[in-house]
Amino acid sequence: MGIFPPCSSSETLGKLLGTVCGKIRDEPATEETKIKGTIVLMKKNVMDVTDLGASLLDRFYEVFGKGVSLQLISAVHGDPDKGNRGKLGKEAYLEDWVPKLTSLSAQDHATFNIEFPWDESFGVPGAFIIRNQHRNQFYLKTVTLEDVPEHGQLHFVCNSWIYPQHRYKYDRVFFTNKAYLPSDTPEPLRIYREEELTNLRGNSSGMLKEWDRVYDYAYYNDLGSPEKGKEFARPVIGGSKEYPYPRRGRTGRRPNKKDPDSESRLFLLSLNIYVPRDEKFSQVKFSDFIGYALKSMGQIMVPEIKSIFDKTINEFDTFQDVLNLYEGGIKLPEGHTLDKIREYIPGELLKELIRSDGEQLLKLPMPDVIKENKTAWRTDEEFGREMLAGVNPVLVRRLQEFPPTSKLDPQVYGNQNSTITREHIEKYMNGLTVDEAIEKHKLFILDHHDALMTFLRRINTTTTKTYASRTILLLQDDGTLKPIAIELSLPHEEGDLHGPISEVFTPSEHGAENCIWQLAKAYAAVNDSGYHQLICHWLNTHAVIEPFIIATNRQLSVLHPIYKLLQPHFRDTMHINAQARQILINAGGVLERTVFPARYAMEMSSAVYKNWNFTEQGLPEDLIKRGMVVQDPSQPHGLKLVIEDYPYAVDGLEIWYAIEAWVKEYSRFYYPTDDMVQGDTELQKWWTEVREEGHGDLKDEQWWPKMQTRDELINACTIIIWVASALHAAVNFGQYAYAGYLPNRPTVSRRFLPKPGTSEFEELESNPELAFLKTITAQLQTVIGVSLIEILSRHSTDEIYLGQRDTPDWTADKEPKEAFKQFSAALVEIETRILERNNDKGLRNRTGPVNVPYTFLYPNTSDYSRQSGLNVRGIPNSISI
Structure with missing residues (x-):
């Protein structure tokens, strides 16, 4: 060469x-x-x-x-x-x-x-x-x-x-x-069509090479490195009742010598993990990806070098220490020259890290949440608002019974129902009783109890020290959500059958009680951060879509109209998922190092997948399930939001119905009758394979659509497109804006609440800032985590957004092309309405105390400049990062 x-x-x-x-x-x-x-x-x-x-x-x-x-x-x-x-x-x-x-x-x-x-x-x-x-x-x-x-x-x-x-x-x-x-x-052409699909299915044997074009299934058996010892061994995820999971793409690598049920892993930093070549990033995107990764490595190295000279290694001492990551970078310690730093950083990398003034080392971009106000993130209003318009606005639900109940088996876990009482919360409810608030749709809950409790005993044997949590919120007359109680629970010391040990905390603005309330919110935020990353983001978008990609390429010809409809929404997903298995969700990977479930992260994700339901992934069904809408025939689609100023739902429903209208026009052109859906051999094989192979651990669930009618086809395709585009955009691209400043969304808690009479409690009273920082994510974990989400939050240079195609000649059929133009035009109209809502000062949840407009569901269809980087607007067609 x-x-x-x-x-x-x-x-x-x-x-x-x-x-x-x-x-x-x-x-x-x-x-x-x-x-x-x-x-x-x-x-x-x-x-x-x-x-x-x-x-x-x-x-x-x-x-x-x-x-x-x-x-x-x-x-x-x-x-x-x-x-x-x-x-x-x-x-x-x-x-x-x-x-x-x-x-x-x-x-x-x-x-x-x-x-x-x-x-x-x-x-x-x-x-x-x-x-x-x-x-x-x-x-x-x-x-x-x-x-x-x-x-x-x-x-x-x-x-x-x-x-x-x-x-x-x-x-x-x-x-x-x-x-x-x-x-x-x-x-x-028929035999060519059939032979092409046969070639893409392969023969399910052998190690796949870069030129192979094989789409096949495998379990998540490539996450552990048992040859390194028990600490790096991980169970096979998928293929069992104990650990069900969606399938991933097969690579065919040889079995691990220590554990034949596991697949051998590549060298940690290898980027050559197999996916079909056409599923890999473009060279433009791959160059961006590598560049961001190198930049992040520098960002990780510099603060750690700085901590060598610090009095408390791997700790932030003040909030200003955290802000120094963004405000002017890190000043070289007094008495230490660049020559000293060169002992730790290679020369070429050092050039990238040092600003032109020679004094400040590379700084992180300023997260939106602290751009205008450095303390507004700590307010109760912002804490509640981010459940409606933040990076994870998909979990809050209306409280319809009191006290909140648990679905855990009482014969195994005892009574796990909430210990929050009416006396705890009614004094914060503006004169309402609990029953009145429930009747008027005023009470809401962010519930991280059941999902965590079954793992908490094991999780807390690691460096993590945290609680299961329930957060109760009251809808105010101005449309905002106010947290009025947080319940923190631990497994009982005498065994699970005794139920949890729980404590309830309520708002306070003064003294040690305020410090405890801020810590209670931090524990709830830790839970939400981990659940968001593992479930709402990774499982519910990345992992569940991959089987659809594999089945589509195996069973639907490129000539098939449904292939042409769905294929743009699969771009780059298999590649980013493969990279995630290699460096993020693997044993000892970045996610295990920076998110509270640590080595139990994927097991917890598997446990939640047991209750995954395809039909509930559509936005209207999701909102109905969470009680966030009520039936109202006077509304255009028969649904009325119980929180009118719910930015994710308001914008999301407009996007959902635009996608649905487009899919309906497209599908009915090719399928004039239900009989044609039933008689489409490729379509029926595709849907069977999605259920029985791709999501095979849930194949017996009765909620799967039967794929016998046009409405079932339209709904299924709308869900797939929604998940791959808008849902992923909503839970991904806001990560740096809100979690880039980790005190706002810490990912780990390292110690329990201090007890009165202890030195920790005295520290909390005398220096609450230091006590808070000692409780949440440590410095190294912070910088690693923030550097990761900076990469994940970026739009690539060659991004293709919802309502766009990479070529105007994607189909020869005029009617579908015209329907797509109408879809694109509808998205442009939605963009205008989103900007109008963000400028409406009466809608307080659109920007909040931190003054960050909600644009994560702004389509960006009309912006043909295709802005890249940390741009908080734009819905890419696919899960491309």
């Missing part, structure tokens, strides 16, 4: 080889009819300038006539000698491969010309075969044929990596952008 980019000498060689190639391929002029075409692709050497050797070798292959060839496949006439599969045209070659030096920019594609010999008896093409005789792969984006007789222009949307032909055991086939149900497929 070469190590230098193409230079003037290679350019001269390219021109020379191009001349030779042209002479070798020159043929006598004939009157043969030809169809002209254009091919848009990206050469591998565009991204990898170290591959000059292979690039030059490809040029020599061109000299001898072995380049990139295409053969058209007739959609009209079959070859009776080959099972009536579509008749093949003559091979045609890309022109000017050799002299054309494509840009080294990772986002640039090159356009090549091609001419196909044409026979009038061939009929309209419906597909083509492409063969790559080069030594390098390339990315094929589109192929367009001009002036096809009896048809006109013909588009092929490819978006696929083409490896050298010797890597495949079959021909690479691409179809036109026309959608067909299986029964409507032109007969000459």
